[in-house]
Amino acid sequence: MRTDVPHLLAERAREVEAHLESVVPSAETTPTALHAAMRHSLFAGGKRLRPALVLESARAAGLDPPTPALPVAAALEMIHTYSLIHDDLPCMDDDDLRRGRPTCHVVHGEAMAILAGDALLTLAFTHLGEAAQRGLIPAAALPRIVTTLGRCAGTPGGMVAGQVLDIEGEGKELDASAVDAIHRHKTGALIEASCVCGGLVAEPPEGIVKALSQYGRALGLAFQIVDDILDATSTCVALGKTAGKDIAQGKATYVSVHGLEAARAEAKHQAEQARGALASLGERGEPLASLVDFVIQRQR
């Protein structure tokens, strides 16, 4: 049976948003300006792809229903959101549109945007600790979940390193391997972490963790190549963020380095790699396979 991906994503988004709502301080809690800024970016109707990957990876690893993985899904979305807030700052990518809304610093000011990002990053780990303390996720899995998430979000192998590589590459002629490194660090690592950390909640055999890691790595790359294609071919209204931005900022992308057709072919190739990694999971891997199609075919 094929998974109805839009339905699945909507369902997972609803679950994770209800969970986030219960975890993030309310806009009435002091200091209200901070919590309003955090909520502005967190509840802005993102695709919630990473939480969906966490939950479906947990399910593929044997946790059905995957509800116990919700704290991990929430942590991934908090880290993803913090990274968007900081990346959009004037001294970084200087963007004023995100998820179809004005960016955090445009509405709440730069200081509050930086602090909202800091608070979301901190809360992601805090929430994992709390969930383990309360037995919502297995305490024995916490060390590896925290380590995996932290490495993929940080440096030298993770997202912060990728953002630096991205900034350093602006206006330069980058070769294919340099663009590849930026993508793997900046976007790929956190997508891989979503799959691995989701799986770890189920405490599965190591082979399953490895399969989820390979799946996530290929999917993450496919996702970013599609992002580059959309940036080059779509509009701001369709994307909900500024289109044509990479070209305007002199950034090398899969499209600028390889051309549109080769980029499409590589996205397809990575999608096949991702599907292939699921082979050992059998029927249980089907929702994750369907998510590959979604990532490849998405228009925003």
Add this chain to the structure above:
Amino acid sequence: MRTDVPHLLAERAREVEAHLESVVPSAETTPTALHAAMRHSLFAGGKRLRPALVLESARAAGLDPPTPALPVAAALEMIHTYSLIHDDLPCMDDDDLRRGRPTCHVVHGEAMAILAGDALLTLAFTHLGEAAQRGLIPAAALPRIVTTLGRCAGTPGGMVAGQVLDIEGEGKELDASAVDAIHRHKTGALIEASCVCGGLVAEPPEGIVKALSQYGRALGLAFQIVDDILDATSTCVALGKTAGKDIAQGKATYVSVHGLEAARAEAKHQAEQARGALASLGERGEPLASLVDFVIQRQR
């Protein structure tokens, strides 16, 4: 026997710096600009008070030598350093001198300073996860250590919330309780976390954790009151950071609200509270008691 505090602090600083050196990516590791920025602020000769509190709290809780608590000490120093980097940014406190050196953004630019802070915050939690995974700290203690550290570093009860309260209070007439709330959140929480998290590595009886928490809370407040006194009475050269800054920025402090003498009396009172909290620890609490004297008598 009275503890030789300058010797103790120098010894603990040496240990924690050697440990940090082994954990933080080298300045030759890609992306080098990021790691240079992280190291600029991390290895700038701070007092290393928080790591010392972690290690001495671990020792007071029964871990002698307290070497296994070094990952926790390193995590606390990383979080403290990230907070200094972000607090010094132009859109925050806009400071160009810290620990006697130009601040991170002055040397490495705003974008790299923000990312260096993000990376240090992320690495703090990653390192705790790794240490638990490798059995360097007890895995069973990780959930509570992560939760305590995260709450004290974040919002609504921790450091990020305190920074927001501090910014919001600029140029306003604050009453004593508002100044108290800023201090408890902005500085006190992380000092308390140092003591509690250090103690937790020893997996002691709950009474000891509670004593360390009370000690840390009182010491943190004493520390910040002394900070206010020094800001009002010292010089940039002596402090290694900009003096007279609170007054210049229209910030309410213990000194501006209560006057210099009352502030000195309150620091002394909190110091007594801190010492009192150590009563149940007996002789083992002596180094922590000596650290109180150091905090009260420090000139920078």
